[in-house]
Amino acid sequence: MENFWTEVLEFATTITKRVGSQLISDFGRLQATKKEDGTLVTKADRWADEEITKAIAAKFEDHGVLGEETSHIFPDKEWCWIIDPIDGTTNFTRGVPIWGISLGLLYQGTPVFGFVYLPLLNQSFYGYWYGNSGLKGPEGAYLNGEPIHTSLDDPSKSHLFNLCARSIEVLKRPFPCKIRMIGVASYNLLLVANGAVLGGVEATPKIWDIAGVWVIVQAAGGVFIPLNNQDIFPLKIGKDYGRQSFPCLVVSRDELVPTFKPLVEFVGKN
Missing domain, CATH: 3.30.540.10 (Fructose-1,6-Bisphosphatase, subunit A, domain 1)
Structure with missing residues (x-):
């Protein structure tokens, strides 16, 4: 092997x-x-x-x-x-x-x-x-x-969080970090893996946007959270994944889930 x-x-x-x-x-x-x-x-x-x-x-x-x-x-x-x-x-x-x-x-x-x-x-x-x-x-x-490895820091206004273009409603409410928008789903979330940002959200990624980064984020110590409360994997044999989106939140560690999830969970309901 x-x-x-x-x-x-x-x-x-x-x-x-x-x-x-x-x-x-x-x-x-x-x-x-x-x-x-x-x-x-x-x-x-x-x-x-x-x-x-x-x-x-x-x-x-x-x-x-x-x-x-x-x-x-x-x-x-x-x-x-x-x-x-x-x-x-x-x-x-x-x-x-x-x-x-x-x-x-x-x-x-x-x-x-x-x-x-x-x-x-x-x-x-x-x-x-x-x-x-x-x-x-x-x-x-x-x-x-x-x-x-992901960052062990706590959120502050000197730390970063990544949005996608379809999650900007987050900006209507106070947010604990500075916001960045990368325009690339994989890189948006990979920046969590290397400790550059504390979290990121993607509203409409397809399976090819997240299959590779799903591994890397978790291997680096991060947490990958489906925002529609449905498991992404394992994929089903014979299913067409061309149109299905997988809204998700990625954070650097478990302890930050309660901080960020309430701010972005609307993404999974759109």
Whole structure:
């Protein structure tokens, strides 16, 4: 199993850097179109999704794939990769350098390995989280190979909390931290994992937005809370996840859940 995890990390590192190099050349140069759900897509999104899918099929023949730009149906496979080829397409098309490639590896429907690469920031986040899967292997969360951990600080006006564009109603009430808006679901929550912010909320993320970061946040000591009171994982075989959103709150430690959840739980009711 140890060799397997080494292969998984090497694969994720290699494919995201290769795809990321091409995406950098397209950065800020492509026009986006709207998909049926209103989100943006470019030919670069579709190319990257296809390249990663083909690479998975060549390296891990028995693994399934669920991608933002390909199949949205969770396959009947013990192992499955979930791909977000460009998380932050709006930033990508508008010349904002915060966007990434996100991969989550699921075992029996639940993520156990996550990898997110932000090419223009030269940041690679990854982590391992086995839960009650019975799997064993490397542990922890990392940024560019160095261990990361969530902050142990208490909230204050010198600390940060991340919102998404659909959660700004939070601003109508007093809030214990300064607010930031990143525009990339994965990076919004990864900043909790590396201790930069104390929490973050996403109102309408899809499964490919959170599959990879779900692992990394928890491996770093954070808490991932569904705001609609429904478990996200394990995913169900044969279900179409193309339109389902998973409103969620991420905080740096359990003790902060009572502080932040009442302020953002309306997000799960919209």
